[in-house]
Amino acid sequence: MCDVHPPLTGVSLVGPTPVMPQVPAASDLPPGFMTLSEEEHSAMVRRQPIEKYYEIYPTPISTGQWASVYKCRRLGTELEFAAKFCSKSRLGLDARREIVHEMAAMLRCRRCPRVVQLHELFETEQQYILVMELGSGGDLQGILDNNQVPYEADVVRFMRSLLEGLAFLHERSIAHLDIKPQNLVLTGAFPDCDIKLCDLEISRVISPAQDIREMLGTPDYVCKLALHSQAPLLRCA
The missing domain is CATH 1.10.510.10 (Transferase(Phosphotransferase) domain 1)
Incomplete structure (x- = not known):
């Protein structure tokens, strides 16, 4: 399992994140991958702590080897979302290519009522956090x-x-x-x-x-x- 967000205690299994370029360049991607331009990445990704905008509930909705999903609530509202915390480093390798690809794919699906929607993006030194539409009934x-x-x-x-x-x-x-x-x-x-x-x-x-x-x-x-x-x-x- 990957790191979790700062309010939760635990030991990271992935080690320190290696120094990486800002966004994977399209010319460096394998066939089938999508990415964001530097301009898109800068415009869409917040670098402030997610806790500044959302209350993160402590129990994960789901956990995987490299990501965990938590229910969260937009501060000052009753609106709830799902926050997916994705480790940038997996077994010591740069995994940002895969995460940015998922962001780009979700952006292509904007306004589709049959695909979970992406609302906001956050970035920390070790993680990307995708704030998404919440499936309140589970899976x-x-x-x-x-x-x-x-x-x-x-x-x-x-x-x-x-x-x-x-x-x-x-x-x-x-x-x-x-x-x-x-x-x-x-x-x-x-x-x-x-x-x-x-x-x-x-x-x-x-x-x-x-x-x-x-x-x-x-x-x-x-x-x-x-x-x-x-x-x-x-x-x-």
């Missing part, structure tokens, strides 16, 4: 873990929302590449809710000018053929 995996079975009408509604979100991404030449119940968040209490697609970190832009050969996705949800072969080739049809 679809939580529903399945609680042995709650959606009715057919709910499944139809959820599938329609998912496919509309994927169509929006595909119209912009973005492949999500990690569709799973954990990445489908609920907009409210189940079953009176909708779903939204989240987590674009391993998405890729597919273009005729580039071939992408990477092993991506979550093993439990990747097809068996891909797990037992070389990295699949991603290419525009």
Whole structure:
């Protein structure tokens, strides 16, 4: 697990962040990655402490190897969001390329009602923090873990929302590449809710000018053929 935000105690497992250039240059990116220009990065990313603007709730909504998500509240309001704390360094390697790619992908999805929206960005010496739309009902995996079975009408509604979100991404030449119940968040209490697609970190832009050969996705949800072969080739049809 990565560092967490300053109010929480704990020991970092990633060590000090190496000295890095400000933003990964587009010319240095592998096929399929997006980035921000220096001007976009400077205009969008706050460098003040996030606690100046948000109250961070102490218990994480979810945790991963390199990121943790916390519920937060905009100070002076009752508006709640999800704050994703992402470590810039992973096993001693610069991971900002992947995080900035996720930022750029989310910015391409602005105004799409089927994809979780990005509200604000913060940066510290060791982390990027993405303040995003909150899925107040948790994720679809939580529903399945609680042995709650959606009715057919709910499944139809959820599938329609998912496919509309994927169509929006595909119209912009973005492949999500990690569709799973954990990445489908609920907009409210189940079953009176909708779903939204989240987590674009391993998405890729597919273009005729580039071939992408990477092993991506979550093993439990990747097809068996891909797990037992070389990295699949991603290419525009």
